[in-house]
Amino acid sequence: MDKRQHYRVPFTGKAKVSTEARSVEVQISNMSLGGLLLHAKKQFGLGKELTVSISGTHRGKTFREIVLGKIVVTHLSPDGNAYGIQFLDYLDKEQQPSLFSWVSSRQKKAISSFLREPLP
Numbered sequence: 001m002d003k004r005q006h007y008r009v010p011f012t013g014k015a016k017v018s019t020e021a022r023s024v025e026v027q028i029s030n031m032s033l034g035g036l037l038l039h040a041k042k043q044f045g046l047g048k049e050l051t052v053s054i055s056g057t058h059r060g061k062t063f064r065e066i067v068l069g070k071i072v073v074t075h076l077s078p079d080g081n082a083y084g085i086q087f088l089d090y091l092d093k094e095q096q097p098s099l100f101s102w103v104s105s106r107q108k109k110a111i112s113s114f115l116r117e118p119l120p
Helices: 097-105
Strands: 009-018 023-031 035-040 049-058 061-075 081-087
Touching: 009 035, 009 097, 023 097, 035 061, 049 097, 061 097
Parallel strands: none
Antiparallel strands: 009 023, 009 049, 023 035, 035 081, 049 061, 061 081
16 A cells, blocks of 8 residues: 555656765656655665755756655665655755656656666
């Protein structure tokens, strides 16, 4: 049973995750107003706070938006690691207008499973 407060929608994109030590390239596979699922070769610890910088194109315009989050679920495997990130604040149409619009407009495409296979 899915206990999430906000629906998750498919979101395929690359991002940079920053910790106090360095930046790492990651892959995002889904997102909601309250969090996202990312895949990385690097291992991060449960409870770790991260800055996620997401770049892309939405409605013909490029964007770069930043979210702050905390790792609340980990799935480690030899093929790659998946991390459930809970945002410290929900996506906001003023602070993250492109991401907010993307997630809000895809409600009918919601997915229920938390972990998906890592993207190629």
